[in-house]
Amino acid sequence: EAQVTQNPRYLITVTGKKLTVTCSQNMNHEYMSWYRQDPGLGLRQIYYSMNVEVTDKGDVPEGYKVSRKEKRNFPLILESPSPNQTSLYFCASSPWPIGGEKLFFGSGTQLSVL
């Protein structure tokens, strides 16, 4: 089944404790992206990648890191999480390498930073 898999689904952590949210897609897509979704603010792009070893900042990259060492994986790293990073996070992939049209989303990760 074609899918984008995110883990974990739910995560509660404390301020300053490094964490990684994994994302993997099995559709051989070039483009992958991370979004956060907050009430009243909608979906905002954190980082995106148009190909292996190519990543770029989205609209809200502060406090986040990403890496793209393999085409299928695009982990999101929070080196020192803070409470304002409490949010619902989505990973997405697209067969369109430019602009990320026609996104396929993962199931989401609900992160709470205490």
Add this chain to the structure above:
Amino acid sequence: QKEVEQNSGPLSVPEGAIASLNCTYSDRGSQSFFWYRQYSGKSPELIMFIYSNGDKEDGRFTAQLNKASQYVSLLIRDSQPSDSATYLCAVNSGGSNYKLTFGKGTLLTVNP
């Protein structure tokens, strides 16, 4: 800052009615337009896309685009309770800064 604006709703319609969801965008150079549906607690799912001015129909869904007015809409005919969800408009700008920008979404409730 490229913006995509949607009425936040909630929009409430009776079962069987036509639901009309609207979206305006600020970047006149925008080239492609998308509607995603997001059920509560779930991830967004692409339901329609449109590139050219005019209407595009897919089953009960019709996307309408007017680039001169910078306006895109989604009509849902014969609305069903299962259509109750948040609808996200997304616009892909052209030029050198080719990226997808989402509106904040409109919550649609279809009442039986």
